Amino acid sequence: MSRTTLDLWVGLFVALGFAALVFLAVKVGSYTDAPGGATYTVEAAFDNIGGLKTRAPVKSAGVVVGRVGGIHFDSQSYRAIVRLDLQRRYEFPVDTSASILTSGLLGEQYIGLDPGADSEILEDGDKLQITQSAVVLEKLIGQFLFNKAAETPTHGASAQ
Amino acid sequence: MNALLRRIGAMTVDGVWRLGFMARFFLALLRCSGQSFRRLPLTIREIYFSGVLSLLIILVSGLFVGLVLGLQGYDILQRFGSSDALGIMVALSLLRELGPVVAGLLFASRAGSAVTAEIGLMKTTEQLQAMDMMAVNPIARVVAPRFWGGVISMPLLAAMFSAMGIFGGWLIGVVAIGVDDGAFWSQMRASVDFRYDIVNGTIKSFVFGVAVSLIAVFEGYDCQPTAEGVSRAITRTVVSSALAILALDFVLTSFMFRGL
Structure with missing residues (x-):
């Protein structure tokens, strides 16, 4: 050969x-971080998650620190329970707040974490107490129109 | 009416018969495959014929598909003011769908038909029977190396197709139209996931490689040993490979990409 x-x-x-x-x-x-690797899980309850999807990024100060692991509806409190898989190397105080934000005007939705000031850190299985729901565009526009309609007569009256 | 029903029945039974024979043929092929790796030059020769010789058509087609994707993608994306996302569109459509599928279709018509013709002609000229007489297993000596040559070549060809297509999209988007170079690559990198997009695309091209190679060697082995039979087998290879690729693509996509 x-x-x-x-x-x-x-x-x-x-x-x-x-x-x-x-x-x-x-x-x-x-590469995204290996699913089920070195992560710990915390839960957060939201009134409205908007268009949040599983696998959406969890960011703090703009840096991806984890992923949304799962979303389900709690029929006791009528709220959405979101499971966050955070990377083990990032630690957050227990009074960290979570809010659902949108990247850009039409971009994907993600969860933003704002660290609190507590000295205790979040452990696996903890619950985030302070949450802020997604902004629903229809509600925002409705509110805007409502305010506009409410202020028009007074505006007219002052002109007279 | 009666004759029509009889024909439909005969075609159905014949189809099931061929499918069963194909399954048995596939098992026999796998059992004889050890030899095509122990006698590596046989397989390397087939990689040359089905892989290296398909290189030109794959690279040129990939480039043109990428160029078209660049133009069409830019035309649509700039309407929404998001022409920076051109890289994402080109990369994802190539990696997930166009790379494996178009490379598979080209591979079936360029290499699969050649394999069918070669094996069919060997059968017609009774070379396969002659090998049997000399106690050389034709499946191990002729069929298996061609099968594995195709299976090995196909994912590599699909990867080259995708890479070439992305290069083509870059040429149109960045060099010709003037989309920002940094945005093109960084947006692409941000939304193309290695496991989700690239590995799944490579799995697709591997499955297509197995399907096309199996159909090609089987049609050659099973053909009527006449000139007309060989030509019909070649046609059948191209047609059923194309159908198999598209049908498998749907099945694989519904498993892989569900937008969870």
Whole structure:
């Protein structure tokens, strides 16, 4: 058995193929943190989660610190319970507040964590006490129109 | 009426018959596969014929698909003022769908048909029977290396197709139209996930590789040993490979990408 030019071409082909895969992996894709890796779970109850989805990022100060692990409806309190899988290396005080925010005008929704000042840190299974629901655009517009309608007569009266 | 029913019945029974034979053929192929790795030059020769020789058509098609995606994507995205997201659109559509599917279709028509023709002609000229007479198993010697050559080539070709397509989208978006280079790559990197998008796309192309290679070697092995039979087998390879790729793509997509 000896080397042939055929081997050279096949070697080149395989190398090119793997180069393409490496290009895709390094330049195009990014790694997210391993699911079920070193994370701890806390829960937060929201009145309204808007369009939040599982696997949405959890950010603090703009840095991704975890993922939304699951969402379910609690039929006792009629609120949405959101499970947050936070990375083990990030610690937050127990009075941290969670709010549902939107990246950009039409972007995806994510959970923002604002750390409190307590000296105790969140443990696995804890509940976040302070939460702020998603802003629902329809409600906001409704409120705006309502205010507008309420102020029009007084505006007219002052003009007279 | 009666004749029509009889024909439909015969076609159904024939189809089931072929499917059963194909399954048995696949098992026999897997059982003989050890040899195609122990005698690696056989497989390497087939990687050359189905992989290396498909390289040109794959790279050129990938480039043009990317160029078109760049133009069309920019045209749609700039209406919403989000032309920076061009990179995401090009990368995701290539990695998830177009890369594996179009590379698979090209691979079926470029390499699959050639494999069918080769095996079919070997059968027609009774070379396969001659091997059997010399106590050489034709499935181990002829069929298995061609099958594995295709299976190995296909994911690599699909990856090259996607990479080339992204390069094409970059050429149109960044170089020709003037989308910001940094936004193009950083937005792409932010929303393309390695496990979710790239690994799933590679699994797709691997499955298509198995399907196309199996259909190609089977149609060749099963063809009528006449000139007409070989030509019909080649047609069947291309048609059923295309159908298999598209149907499997739907099944795999519904498993992989459900937007959870």
